[in-house]
Amino acid sequence: MRIADRLFAAIDLLSDPPVAHAHCDLPCGVYDPAQARIEAESIKNIIDKFNASDDETFRVRSTIIKEERAELVKHHLWVLWTDYFKPEHLETYPQLHDLFWRATKTAGEVKKGNDAAVADRLLAEIAEIAEIFWATKK
Amino acid sequence: MRIADRLFAAIDLLSDPPVAHAHCDLPCGVYDPAQARIEAESIKNIIDKFNASDDETFRVRSTIIKEERAELVKHHLWVLWTDYFKPEHLETYPQLHDLFWRATKTAGEVKKGNDAAVADRLLAEIAEIAEIFWATKK
Amino acid sequence: MRIADRLFAAIDLLSDPPVAHAHCDLPCGVYDPAQARIEAESIKNIIDKFNASDDETFRVRSTIIKEERAELVKHHLWVLWTDYFKPEHLETYPQLHDLFWRATKTAGEVKKGNDAAVADRLLAEIAEIAEIFWATKK
Amino acid sequence: MRIADRLFAAIDLLSDPPVAHAHCDLPCGVYDPAQARIEAESIKNIIDKFNASDDETFRVRSTIIKEERAELVKHHLWVLWTDYFKPEHLETYPQLHDLFWRATKTAGEVKKGNDAAVADRLLAEIAEIAEIFWATKK
Amino acid sequence: MRIADRLFAAIDLLSDPPVAHAHCDLPCGVYDPAQARIEAESIKNIIDKFNASDDETFRVRSTIIKEERAELVKHHLWVLWTDYFKPEHLETYPQLHDLFWRATKTAGEVKKGNDAAVADRLLAEIAEIAEIFWATKK
Amino acid sequence: MRIADRLFAAIDLLSDPPVAHAHCDLPCGVYDPAQARIEAESIKNIIDKFNASDDETFRVRSTIIKEERAELVKHHLWVLWTDYFKPEHLETYPQLHDLFWRATKTAGEVKKGNDAAVADRLLAEIAEIAEIFWATKK
Numbered sequence: 001m002r003i004a005d006r007l008f009a010a011i012d013l014l015s016d017p018p019v020a021h022a023h024c025d026l027p028c029g030v031y032d033p034a035q036a037r038i039e040a041e042s043i044k045n046i047i048d049k050f051n052a053s054d055d056e057t058f059r060v061r062s063t064i065i066k067e068e069r070a071e072l073v074k075h076h077l078w079v080l081w082t083d084y085f086k087p088e089h090l091e092t093y094p095q096l097h098d099l100f101w102r103a104t105k106t107a108g109e110v111k112k113g114n115d116a117a118v119a120d121r122l123l124a125e126i127a128e129i130a131e132i133f134w135a136t137k138k
Numbered sequence: 139m140r141i142a143d144r145l146f147a148a149i150d151l152l153s154d155p156p157v158a159h160a161h162c163d164l165p166c167g168v169y170d171p172a173q174a175r176i177e178a179e180s181i182k183n184i185i186d187k188f189n190a191s192d193d194e195t196f197r198v199r200s201t202i203i204k205e206e207r208a209e210l211v212k213h214h215l216w217v218l219w220t221d222y223f224k225p226e227h228l229e230t231y232p233q234l235h236d237l238f239w240r241a242t243k244t245a246g247e248v249k250k251g252n253d254a255a256v257a258d259r260l261l262a263e264i265a266e267i268a269e270i271f272w273a274t275k276k
Numbered sequence: 277m278r279i280a281d282r283l284f285a286a287i288d289l290l291s292d293p294p295v296a297h298a299h300c301d302l303p304c305g306v307y308d309p310a311q312a313r314i315e316a317e318s319i320k321n322i323i324d325k326f327n328a329s330d331d332e333t334f335r336v337r338s339t340i341i342k343e344e345r346a347e348l349v350k351h352h353l354w355v356l357w358t359d360y361f362k363p364e365h366l367e368t369y370p371q372l373h374d375l376f377w378r379a380t381k382t383a384g385e386v387k388k389g390n391d392a393a394v395a396d397r398l399l400a401e402i403a404e405i406a407e408i409f410w411a412t413k414k
Numbered sequence: 415m416r417i418a419d420r421l422f423a424a425i426d427l428l429s430d431p432p433v434a435h436a437h438c439d440l441p442c443g444v445y446d447p448a449q450a451r452i453e454a455e456s457i458k459n460i461i462d463k464f465n466a467s468d469d470e471t472f473r474v475r476s477t478i479i480k481e482e483r484a485e486l487v488k489h490h491l492w493v494l495w496t497d498y499f500k501p502e503h504l505e506t507y508p509q510l511h512d513l514f515w516r517a518t519k520t521a522g523e524v525k526k527g528n529d530a531a532v533a534d535r536l537l538a539e540i541a542e543i544a545e546i547f548w549a550t551k552k
Numbered sequence: 553m554r555i556a557d558r559l560f561a562a563i564d565l566l567s568d569p570p571v572a573h574a575h576c577d578l579p580c581g582v583y584d585p586a587q588a589r590i591e592a593e594s595i596k597n598i599i600d601k602f603n604a605s606d607d608e609t610f611r612v613r614s615t616i617i618k619e620e621r622a623e624l625v626k627h628h629l630w631v632l633w634t635d636y637f638k639p640e641h642l643e644t645y646p647q648l649h650d651l652f653w654r655a656t657k658t659a660g661e662v663k664k665g666n667d668a669a670v671a672d673r674l675l676a677e678i679a680e681i682a683e684i685f686w687a688t689k690k
Numbered sequence: 691m692r693i694a695d696r697l698f699a700a701i702d703l704l705s706d707p708p709v710a711h712a713h714c715d716l717p718c719g720v721y722d723p724a725q726a727r728i729e730a731e732s733i734k735n736i737i738d739k740f741n742a743s744d745d746e747t748f749r750v751r752s753t754i755i756k757e758e759r760a761e762l763v764k765h766h767l768w769v770l771w772t773d774y775f776k777p778e779h780l781e782t783y784p785q786l787h788d789l790f791w792r793a794t795k796t797a798g799e800v801k802k803g804n805d806a807a808v809a810d811r812l813l814a815e816i817a818e819i820a821e822i823f824w825a826t827k828k
Contacts, residue, residue: 025347025384026187026196026203028180034172042166049164057803058164060753063474065164071301078354082380097373104358108301113471163761163798195389198339201612209715216768220794235787242772246715251609302463302472302479304456314437314446321442333665334440336615341440439623439660477750485577492630496656511649518634522577527747578739578748578755580732586724594713594720601716610716617716 023079031084033130036076039069040126043110044119051114066111073107073122080129085136093132103129161217169222171268174214177207178264181248182257189252204249211245211260218267223274231270241267299355307360309406312352315345316402319386320395327390342387349383349398356405361412369408379405437493445498447544450490453483454540457524458533465528480525487521487536494543499550507546517543575631583636585682588628591621592678595662596671603666618663625659625674632681637688645684655681713769721774723820726766729759730816733800734809741804756801763797763812770819775826783822793819 023031043066050062081100090096103125110118161169181204188200219238228234241263248256299307319342326338357376366372379401386394437445457480464476495514504510517539524532575583595618602614633652642648655677662670713721733756740752771790780786793815800808 023176024180024184024203024207025387026184026199028183028187028203028207030176030180030183032172032176034170035176038161038168038170038173042162042168045166045168046162046164049166056749057753059470060474060750061164061757061801063471064478064754064757065162065166067475067478069162069166074354074358078350078358078380082350082354082377083384097377101358101373104354108359111301111475163801194335195339197608198336198612199343199387201609202340202343202616205613205616212768212772216764216772216794220764220768220791221798235791239772239787242768246773249613249715299452300456300460300479300483302460302475304459304463304479304483306452306456306459308448308452310446310448311452314444314449318438318442318444321444322438322440325440325442332611333615336612337440337619337663340616340619341438341442345438345442439663473746474750477747478754481751481754488630488634492626492634492656496626496630496653497660511653515634515649518630522635525577525751575728576732576736576755576759578736578751580735580739580755580759582728582732582735584724584728586722587728590713590720590722590725594718597718597720598714598716601718613716617714617718621714621718 023083025079025083027083031080031133033076033080033126033133036073036080037123037126037130039072039076040107040119040122042069043073044116044123047110047114047116047119051116062114070107070111073110073126074104077104077107077126077129080133084133089132089136092136096132099125099128099132161221163217163221165221169218169271171214171218171264171271174211174218175261175264175268177210177214178245178257178260180207181211182254182261185248185252185254185257189254200252208245208249211248211264212242215242215245215264215267218271222271227270227274230274234270237263237266237270299359301355301359303359307356307409309352309356309402309409312349312356313399313402313406315348315352316383316395316398318345319349320392320399323386323390323392323395327392338390346383346387349386349402350380353380353383353402353405356409360409365408365412368412372408375401375404375408437497439493439497441497445494445547447490447494447540447547450487450494450540451537451544453486453490454521454533454536456483457487458530458537461524461528461530461533465530476528484521484525487524487540488518491518491521491540491543494547498547503546503550506550510546513539513542513546575635577631577635579635583632583685585628585632585678585685588625588632588678589675589682591624591628592659592671592674594621595625596668596675599662599666599668599671603668614666622659622663625662625678626656629656629659629678629681632685636685641684641688644688648684651677651680651684713773715769715773717773721770721823723766723770723816723823726763726770727813727816727820729762729766730797730809730812732759733763734806734813737800737804737806737809741806752804760797760801763800763816764794767794767797767816767819770823774823779822779826782826786822789815789818789822 023035046062046066046069050059050066053059053062077100081096085096103122106118106122106125110122161173184200184204184207188197188204191197191200215238219234223234241260244256244260244263248260299311322338322342322345326335326342329335329338353376357372361372379398382394382398382401386398437449460476460480460483464473464480467473467476491514495510499510517536520532520536520539524536575587598614598618598621602611602618605611605614629652633648637648655674658670658674658677662674713725736752736756736759740749740756743749743752767790771786775786793812796808796812796815800812
């Protein structure tokens with residue numbers, strides 16, 4: 001991912017003001033699945049750190065912060081589902097409803113334990129959503 | 139930016155689980171200046187839409203939402219400044235304090251009016267921060 | 277909607293120990309579509325009051341508060357959709373995904389103007405959800 | 415509480431058009447003690463589940479979520495007390511101040527432990543408030 | 553007030569770690585009516601600035617921010633009322649319930665317009681609460 | 691500190707409406723380092739109480755609430771740094787950037803453990819900021 005980020009940063013600097021993509025319900029038109037992905041990456045790391053620690057305060061804080069981050073994942077995904085996607089997208093991608101339902105359920109599941117495999121599944125479901133999202137932007 | 143995003147999405151799909159970069163104060167270690175940039179792109183669009191509209195409700199909503207988005211920009215930048223950057227970064231980049239001070243002040247300024255040039259300045263300052271951020275990650 | 281509400285109340289009345297209904301993602305098991313309905317009733321009233329007023333401060337406040345209430349409607353509905361409903365419910369009510377998608381989109385639409393008919397549609401969609409919800413509780 | 419709830423539901427059922435009940439400080443005129451009751455039912459369930467579990471993550475999450483739910487109970491009750499009730503209600507129900515004070519103190523107490531009896535007391539105090547509330551609506 | 557603040561800052565520097573006074577519901581034991589007063593001073597200034605401006609964006613922002621600040625006043629006062637004051641205080645100060653009820657109602661009233669006299673009344677009611685508060689601390 | 695508080699309360703009562711000092715980003719012009727100090731005093735007390743307790747629920751709640759309070763300290767300090775201080779202040783107090791950076795980093799550190807010395811350091815750094823703040827007000 002580092003390579004992509006560098007390319008991305010480089011193009012940010014070279015290019016004209018970037019065409020934006022919609023995320024608030026004005027709507028402003030700046031949506032980006034990266035918002036959900038960043039929170040999910042955080043969750044993945046928190047789980048790894050929780051499992052490697054036996055400090056009481058650290059474990060409580062991990063549990064609290066993972067709870068908040070998972071809620072943010074749900075929120076960002078719900079916003080994409082309701083606000084960005086339109087009926088014409090659903091025709092091309094009939095799996096959309098089910099995919100968002102599963103991904104937001106996984107974000108709930110990730111709150112309940114510290115199994116890295118669940119965080120990986122969440123990241124994979126967000127990547128699947130991102131792929132569809134960017135395909136609709138082409 | 140679209141090209142970078144596609145590359146980025148492509149590599150997301152191809153690569154192993156992405157190395158994450160730190161953003162909560164656990165700390166989880168997943169920081170990403172994209173969070174501030176996405177909000178600032180939203181602000182840019184809101185200003186353009188505000189200036190093109192004479193609908194009372196739309197203009198009030200634009201003002202509310204821009205206020206919130208600008209607050210988020212400030213928050214994401216403050217988190218990077220305090221939580222991510224360390225004394226050794228400051229030695230290499232002595233302009234860090236001033237750069238974050240100016241960028242967060244611009245995020246305050248953008249609340250107060252609808253001048254697209256101020257939003258562009260905010261985006262440029264965030265890009266400058268992103269460039270330093272990614273340089274420290276190399 | 278009134279009919280649904282009365283039915284809803286009737287079932288409350290007839291059934292023994294009001295089985296609790298689940299709403300946080302512990303999960304605590306206390307869900308209740310009344311949470312979304314109360315916010316939507318508020319929206320309906322705000323729209324009526326907005327249309328009857330020409331006071332600048334009142335109209336700005338109405339717009340702000342309606343925005344917040346509509347966001348709460350979306351949130352309460354998303355929680356029901358993701359957290360309460362299970363695959364077996366979807367088999368019996370295959371319209372669930374589409375119904376929630378439409379209702380949350382209506383909650384977004386209601387932010388954008390002051391047309392009482394949109395608020396009525398939102399209330400009707402929530403009543404439809406409530407009816408299914410209570411049927412699954414029997 | 416159950417009796418109060420049934421009475422409450424009965425009045426809903428018998429009366430004509432469910433006069434809306436006021437809850438934001440526009441004011442929109444949609445108040446409803448059900449908001450506090452739903453959160454308190456959640457607290458009751460959380461306490462029961464906490465006492466039945468010895469999973470560390472579950473117990474931490476229960477404690478966090480109960481804290482938030484109790485804060486919501488306090489908030490919903492404070493709003494009713496300050497925003498809905500008027501001096502003329504206080505003349506008829508001189509116990510109002512003391513009742514709200516006790517109920518919000520109980521909502522604070524419920525944060526501090528996992529005694530189901532405290533949650534039951536909270537539910538009973540909310541039911542007492544609801545009974546007065548609905549009497550003022552007749 | 554400046555004189556007091558300087559004395560206060562001076563003593564902060566000279567004295568041992570300050571004895572604290574309770575404000576969260578742990579409870580931590582650090583209550584301070586200054587929290588409500590600071591927000592109410594902000595409201596007073598916002599009203600003066602609103603009345604002196606005819607800039608559309610400024611007036612909308614003033615209305616939004618005043619709404620939030622008034623909500624914070626209510627919150628800080630409710631916390632003092634429920635969490636800090638005990639039955640023994642009520643015996644000495646039987647006006648407590650009514651005083652908090654009036655002050656929080658004034659905080660609601662201040663949202664609805666831009667009359668500086670209402671903000672002054674709010675500040676006076678908070679000063680009355682502060683006087684009782686500090687008397688209980690002697 | 692009690693003496694200062696009493697003087698302060700006394701002058702509040704005697705004096706004309708207090709000249710306010712700026713804290714929201716309207717800006718309203720009411721800033722006051724007391725906001726950060728009150729939260730830091732709370733943190734100090736929470737740490738002492740945590741160390742004196744072996745109740746599981748109490749310790750989890752302490753950790754949660756300390757986390758929130760520390761976040762509020764950071765927020766109040768960031769607001770002072772970005773919104774209140776101007777380039778002319780920086781000329782007189784060139785240590786400002788570094789002082790705020792250290793203080794907000796300490797607010798992060800205080801989340802991570804229960805060492806009273808860290809809370810004392812945070813209080814000292816806030817006192818140092820308050821001294822400069824009040825000097826700029828003379």
